[in-house]
Amino acid sequence: MRELGQICLILSLATAGYAVAAALLGAHRRSPGLTQSARNAVYATAVLVITAGGSLIVLLVSDRFDVRYVAQNSRAAMPLVYKISALWGGMEGSLLLWAMILVMYSSVAAYQNRQRHPALMPYVHATCMTTAAFFISLMLFSADPFTPLGFTAPDGQGMNPLLQNPAMAIHPPNLYLGFVGFTIPFAFAIAALTTGRLDTTWLHSTRRWTLIAWFFLSVGVTLGAQWAYVELGWGGYWGWDPVENASLMPWLVATAYLHSVMIEEKKQMLRVWNVVLIISTFALCIFGTFLTRSGIVSSVHAFANSNLGPMFAIFLGIILAISFGLVAYRLPELKSEGKLEAVLSRESSFLFNNLVLVVACFAVLWGTMFPVITEAITGTQMTVGPPFFNRVNVPIMLLLLLLTGVGPLIAWRKASLPSLRRAFVMPTTAGAATLFAMAASGVRDFASMMAFALSAFVTATIVQEFWRGARARGSATGEPYHRALIGLTWRNKRRYGGYIIHIGIVCMAIGIAGSSSFQRETQATLSSGQTFDFAGYRLQMGDLELFDSAGVQVVSANLVAFQNEQPKFRMWPQRHFHPGPEVQPTTEVAIWSTIRHDLYLVLAAWDLDRGSATFKAYLNPLVKWIWIGGLVLVFGTLICMLPDRSAELGARNY
């Protein structure tokens, strides 16, 4: 099986190289036969890389500890799901997953467009397969997942215990599905730039691909936050770790692209800007992968002892040089005659939305890389941590929230002041009432007050949009209101799906504002039967136990939570000690989650002889709204992704 995987990787490099050569030659000679051959090579590469990935999974599941990757990342006693997720638990396996997803996406795009875009597709194949060849080369020449250990180890070292978590089992694949997904729109952009076919055809062809990638990246980022919340045990969900930042940056730029692309589709404007945005999104995805593997910044997520950094830096440099070289070459054709009927228009609000998203991305990138820059220039080490990111990003995000509400209220092309006045009345009233209510209830934190007020403003805007649209449709068609609402959304999936996504973002903003501004914490040391009061709860300690669970030593405390003298629920905060060359402790927090707040309990210290334990307790208001917001966002994106009959009919062919 090890040999099969290795042979498949070697062959896949050959087929990917052939696909690139055949595609470029086919495009040069205008030979459909060569293009078809390139497409077949894409399929062959996919079969080979997926077979290699399948081989590694089989090796992991069958405990083949004669393979170095398996011995380093798996253990006989690990549950099956974590043995499989060990595929992306180590660097070599994660590169293989990257390559697997890329060849799958490339094959689907190749098959989907086999009868379409004959001029563009050779360059799409060439771009995708060049990227695939790069990742396959990394594995073959520097990070081979099939390297033999030289002997058969009695057991493996096991996966990092922090990664043995359900959210972590699905978070990296989602991130990779997002990161890699942007390869397809990027490849189409490169194809459009190379061929000079710069109309909106490539945008239409990649719309759903962009949404799919954005969808998975959103899910990946949210799952990553949830993993941090339940696994790291510090009471929060976002630590501005460089690798977390690496996933956020392409998301921000891709969000800007999803908005600005509408202006190009509608008015053929912003062509240079859109091409730059999609190139930047893809480059940031590669940059994120580089950050994780280069070791240039310290992170809990980074793969240690990797020598891949320089290769990623070179690849990134080549991508940027070729892409922006093509943009410069095509600049005269890309320039569009910008015309705007009115300053007060949705186009303007989208432009400012783009500015704010790009500035947010820059702030994150700048803060992440500033220590490296400082060390290079001044020679001194420094760190940029949460205080910087929170201070800088809070005003930027508030501005973005404001624009999220303002955008739908302004019409395309031109909006008159009287109509704006009427449109703004209800949302502004909702926002002002929220602000007043918060001030009256004694809240003085300006940022959270603004976040809640703007959330109310945006929600009112969207509710108003749905209500008026459904009422109008109901009046025109005679449908009852609920059917009119569904019909309205179904008829205009992109618009109303987008509004649902905005609702998801509002939910997240509420959760972030609530949990970061009003978090409370305390610490208490208890023996069996003792209690402490915190945030309306009385927590009584029961037993403190030490036991073995599948080879893991577990220290577990048992507490009963009372409210109004009535027992309400039990909590079991734990510490786990995972076996290995060095015992690795992890914190397993106990969380009681409600729509209003989470009670978050950490077992900080203990004395088994005395039966006493020290707990850190956090009250995190509104955290659940973040996860609800994630679900709403998923729902809205799925609606946006549903096929449009008009879109199917409207696709033009090159």
Added chain:
Amino acid sequence: MSNYQSGRIGIFVALAIAAFFVAIPTSMWLARPPSNVTQAERLGAEIGCTCGTCPLRPIATCGCGFADTMLVRLDTEVTAGRTDDEIMAIFVADYGNSIRIKPKGTGFDLMVWAAPMVLLMVGAVAMGAVISNWRSQSDLGLEKTPLDEQRARDPEPSPSLSSTDPTRYLEIVEGELDSFED
């Protein structure tokens, strides 16, 4: 280039320069220490934990034992009546400069605070210039379409939410979407 155009460019250049000079104090304001917290809380949020498993996390929020030890040390120094700079110097001497997780708002460190604010404010002016340019091009060369002529006759030209007639509103929504969607 006409006098009008060069005058407009001059205005936007002046605005961009003004935005730059507004961005710098804004970033210094962002970098300032919060005033409504105690010295221990303030420094606890600016000193990073060095345990190795939670890098960058402020000791005030990091739940690990290492952070607890550093917090005890911080309380001791605060009780001794030392200033923020003195305490920070003690921690830097003991743990290295990397524990300082909030860059200063002065000197070279100011760049990290200033760059995003400069980009935001100068970018907003640049965006205003672009929109203004598009608007003037529209005035100069926009050919009138039948829809435009209809709008010119319509006392309520904006296809916005203002329409009180539901049927008219639906027409507007559908019309917008037909021109927008594929």
